[in-house]
Amino acid sequence: MNNYKLIKLGKFDESVMNNKTTQNISVKIDGKTVNAPVGTTVLQATQKAGIYIPTLCYLENIKPYGGCRLCIVEIKNMRGYPTACTTPIAQDMEISTKTPELQKLRRDILELVLSEHPYTCLVCRDKNNCNEFMTTTRKVSVTTGCNFCTNNGNCELQELVEYLELTEIKYPWAYKEIKPEKNNPFYDIDYNLCILCGRCVRVCNEVRYSEVLNFVQRGNLVIVGTAFGESQKDAGCEFCGACIDVCPTGSLSEKMGKWVGIPDKSTETTCVFCSVACKMNINTKDNRIVNVGPNPDNRTNPLQLCVRGKFVPGDIMHHPERITTPMLKKENKWIEVSWDEAINFTVNKLEQYRGNQFGIIGSAHESLENNYVLQKFSRKLMKSNNVDILSSFPDKNIIKKIHDYYTHHKPANIDDITNADTIFVIGSQTNLSHPIIENRIRKAAKNGKKVIVANTHDTRTSYFAEQNILYKQGEEHIFLLSLLSVLNNKISGKLSNDLKQEFKNFDIEKAFKRCGVSRQDIEKIAKSLLNSKKSVIIAGDGILINPDSIYNFNALVNIQTILKKPETCKIIFLLNEGNFYGSTIAGLHSDFLPGFDELANKKNIKKWSDNWKTKLNNTKGLSGNEMVNNITEDGITALFVVGDIPAHPNLAKLKFLVQQNMFLTELSEHAHVFFPITGFTETNGHIINLERKLKEITPVTASAKDIKTVWETISNLARVMQEKGFDYKKPEDIFSEINSFIDLSFATEEKAKKEILPIRADVSDKKKKLPVEIIAENNYFNYLGNDLLKLIPDMEDILGEGGSGSSSGSGSGSGSSSGII
Amino acid sequence: MKDTIDAILKKHIPKEKGNLIPVLQSVQKKEGYISPESVKRISNYFRISRSSIYGIATFYSQFRFNPPGRHSIKICLGTACHVQGGDFILKALQAEIGISPGETTDDMRFDLDRVACLGCCALAPVVMIDNKIHSRMSVIKLKELLNKYE
Structure with missing residues (x-):
């Protein structure tokens, strides 16, 4: 019967889905000739030809499943009705997608699917009027719509019923009587609506590798569930929300925006919560965020997000406690005032504190533009170089080291992780800090790549690792040195000899003992790194937030340098906040003017004095730590803080403190003026992520009238203080100003210098006490x-x-x- | 318990994930049921997610997820017993001891299961308690019978 040589589904590989193969074959679909590469499925070929085939379980980029049977087609000389999603095309196949018989079968299949789903709304004769009446309080539920699912329009069954013109369902509706689960703050689960398409199960296991959901039970008792019916949290759910994005029914639905209705706008912007800076799609209605994530035109191919990106923006932007007007503190109470009053008050005060007694501490979540204007205000107008940023790195010089590294080595791309043979993750809680990086690590591990995880404790990443190293807390540097030393002994050459000199007095046995890792383990890592064609080293907080961070950094770069082909090894430094690198390049650093121009260099002071048409103060700037420790009569007396800084007894001694934030914090107790600030979904701007790519933030919603961005606030202050150079009309003006001074395309790349960076090869017994x-x-x-754990209800519990x-x-x-x- | 599971796991190579079901069977044989703790250990050993193991195990009626009671009650719901009112007896029993099939009473006195046929249809409806078959059951007879088991 079967004339075609079919490719077994087991061979289905991603390269086919990404259309990387070149050999084309032609098939006939509904009389139309279509050329598609070998290995393409019939469904992909039809989609390519612009022909619609209804599907329910199909998900782009995931191995086909063939569960819903709605994509059945007729193929000449092939028995029965094969499913388009699982059948690969073969030369000269003749496929019909819409014969009356097929449509009838599809209708029957859909009817059976719907017999376990509350279908009344799908075939209701008042369905066209439904939207109008749906949100009425329902004492009269029968006529004004049913409240089984959300009303945000996320129902693919509706579309299918319409397409197949189903007006009646001959089966009674079998209600499954499953108690809806509301065990987490982000989404509701009602498996009574579930049609068992398995999308959530597959996305959880095959895309996110969270491995929380699975089909349990057998026969008509099957439901999607967790092991032993545990709550999502206990089952290890990471709340990435991917299952909600792919659910074709209302079975899984976000709590946020559940009853808001169909979103009227969808905007693409960039997430700033971590330095991966994912693209995200935010759906809004009436200037409120409804939900975040899926691309409305292509729901089944969700942009990958994590718990922060998916659930947090809407919750904090519309938070009831958010401050929406400027406030002045009068007699220890916050009084709401107009912007003019607040600005005039602030200006009067600031005039008294010009010079070295003033300081600014910004936030690494703010855009390049805002932070640039902020430091320009301090340096140009207030004549103070005391600018810094609230970030997680104790050693501010690490960012300069990373910058220098970037100028010699092209920054790694996130996709380098999946392309590498060996992935060495050190000191990172990637699953919490950078879930999308974690996702790539897991993907690599599942594809059989070698993942080595080293940390002080087991993390979720360890589960995916081939080799799992536990080193002692505080001995990160010794661990790296041991690895470097072992690695170096296997290599010869000039650099290696230089390095051997450094290790002259290094007692390696003692080092093994001190870091708690055996020689065999380290030899094994060294072997993996040496033998892999491509490798990626991922350095996390344990390495970078560390008293030895600079030496750790040097050791890592040395490891890369001495490898046989250092260019095939990449290092990813996991910066935490979205725009840490970008903020520093914008000049929010006590030692560096914008573009990493050293403040200590007179030439740079001259350069930026000319750029800004002013005369800059050349006193050395204080870092945030120094500023806070130095709050005295003749030290720092006034601070401008964007965001928050941790509590410190000195802060009470400040003569003047301005805070700009979304919420009142502990710091606000000491503040005299409070300006409300826009969130990242309410403003334009740019950030630079860990791949050193410039990413654009676009406004999703308009902020309330009295909430202003940092640059607007600063321009207002500067205008009243009659200082030129701050008359920006829109963020684009600031961006073009930055661009005219600094090359943000990072096009010039210096050749990698082959040198050994200084390390501290010393295994003396004194153990440093960590702050x-x-x-x-x-x-x-x-x-x-x-x-965020405190701001968003129940988030802390989860x-x-x-x-x-x-x-x-x-x-x-x-x-x-x-x-x- | 830790040791018994480890002993079972040691007999299999982690890469041979196909051995999951024999492992589950051995665990059940040793411990009487599949506990969350054992699933966790098996999951770590084979690197199969806990939910997958649970999904696979729930597919087969041979696995139970509650510790066995001192006495196990099996109610036959095969064709003959069903016709003779086995269903009714099951419902009455559920109300009496307060558990559903697959569960164990809090005092560990009984566990309850439903089976498809015990091979003595002429005696329908039948109930099996601890491998002893009780024939031509009725709700009253069953209640009296339960008192004999402590």
Whole structure:
């Protein structure tokens, strides 16, 4: 019967889905000749030809499943009705997609699918009027719509019923009587609506590798569930929300915007919560965020997001506690005032504190433009070089080191992770800090790549690792040195000899003992790194937020340099906040003018004095730590803080403190003026992510009238203070100003220097005491210094223990901002 | 318990994921049921997610997820027993001891299962308690019978 040589489905590989193969074959679909590469499925070929085939379980970029049977087609000389999604095309196939018989079968199949789904709304004769009456309180539910699912229009069954012109369903509706689950703050689960298409199960296991959902039970008892019916949290759900994005029914639905109706606008913007800077699509209605994530034109191919990107924006932008008007503190009480009053008051005060007694601390979540204007205000107008940023890095010089590294080595791309043979992850809680990086690591592991994880404790990444190293806390540097030394002994050459000199007094056996990793383990890592064609080293907080961070950095770069082909090894430095690198290049650093021009160099002061048509102060700037420690009569007396800084007794001694933030924080107790600030979904701008790519932020909603961006606030202050050079009309003006001074395309690349960076090869027994705030693990759930776990109801219950890292005693801010105090 | 599971797992190579079902069977044989703890251990050993293992195990009626009681009750719902009112007896029993099939009472006295046929249809409806078959059951007879088992 079968004349075609079919490719077995087991061979289905991603290269086919990405159309990388070149050999084309032609098939006839509904009389139309279509050329498609070998291995393409019939469904993909028809989609390419612009012919619609109804589907329910199909998901682009995931291995086909063939569960719903709606995509059945007729193929000449082939028995029965094969499913288009699982049948690969063969030369001269003749496919019909829409014969009356097929449509009848599809209708029957859909009827059966719907017999377990509340279908009344689908075949209701008043369905066209439904939207109008749907949101009425329903004492009269029968006539004004049913409230089984959300009314945000996310129902593919509706579309299918319409397409197949189904007006009646002959089966009674079998209600499954499953109790809806509302066990988490982000989404509701009602498996009574589930049609068992398996999309959520597959996305959870094959795309996100969270492995939480699966089909349980057998026969008509089958439902999607977790092991032993545990709650999503206990089952290890990471709340990435991918299952909601792919659900074709209302079975899984976001709590946010559940009853808001169909969104009227969808805007693409960039997430700033971490430095991966994912593209995100935000759906809004009436200037409110409805939900985040899926691309409305292509729901089944969700942009990948994590719990922060998917669920947080709407919650914080429309938070009831958000401050929406400027405030002045009068007699220890916050009084709401107009912008003019607040600005005039601030200007009067600021006039008294010009010079070295003034300081600005910005936020790494703010855009390039805002931070540029902020530091320009301090340097040009206030004549103070005391500018810094609230970030998680205790050693501010690490960012300069990373910048220098970038000028010699092309920054790694996120996709380099999946392309590498060996992935070496050190000291990182990637699943919490950078879930999308974690996703790539898991993907690589599942594709059989070698993943080596080294950390002080087991993390979720360890589960995917081929080799799992546990080193002692605080001995990161010794661990890296041991690896470097072992690696170096296997290599010869000039660099290697230089390095051997450094290791002259290095007692390696003692080092193994001190870091708690055996020689065999380190030899094994060295072997993997040496033998792999491409490798990626991912350095996380454990390495970078560390008293030895600079030496750790050097050791890592040395490892890369001495490898046989250093250009095939890439290092990814996991910066935490979205725009840390961008903020520093914009000049928000006590030692560097914009573009990493050293402040200590007179030439640079001259250059930027000319650029800004002013005379800059050449006093050395203070870092955030120094500023706070230096709050005295003749030290720092006034601060301007964007976001928040951790509590410190000195702050009470400030004569003048301006805070600009979305919420009142602990710091606000000491503040005299409070300006409301826009969130990242309300403003234009750019950020630079960990791949050193410039990413654009676009406004999704308009902010309330009295909420202003940092640059607007600063321009207003400068206007009243009668200073020129701050008359920006829109963020684009600032961006073009930055662009005229700094090359943000990073086109010039210097050739990699082959040199060994200094290390501290010393295994003396004195153990350095780590400052408490450095041991306390980072709280990744913060925005502009605000603790998201506290702001969003129940988020702490769900993510608290594991969410902010293992040591939960870090308290608000102390972890997130260890760089300051 | 840790040791028994490890001993079972040691007999299999982690890469041979196909051995999951024999492992589950051995665990059930040793421990009487599949506990969340054992699933966790098996999951870590084979690197199969816990939910997958649970999904696979729930597919087969041979696996139970509650510790066995001191006495196990099996109610036959095969054709003959069903016709003779086995369903009714099951419902009455559920109300009496307060558990559904697959569960165990809190005091660990009984566990309850439903089976398809015990091969003695002439005696329908039948109930099996601890491998002893009780024939021509009725709700009253069953209640009296339960008192004999402590």
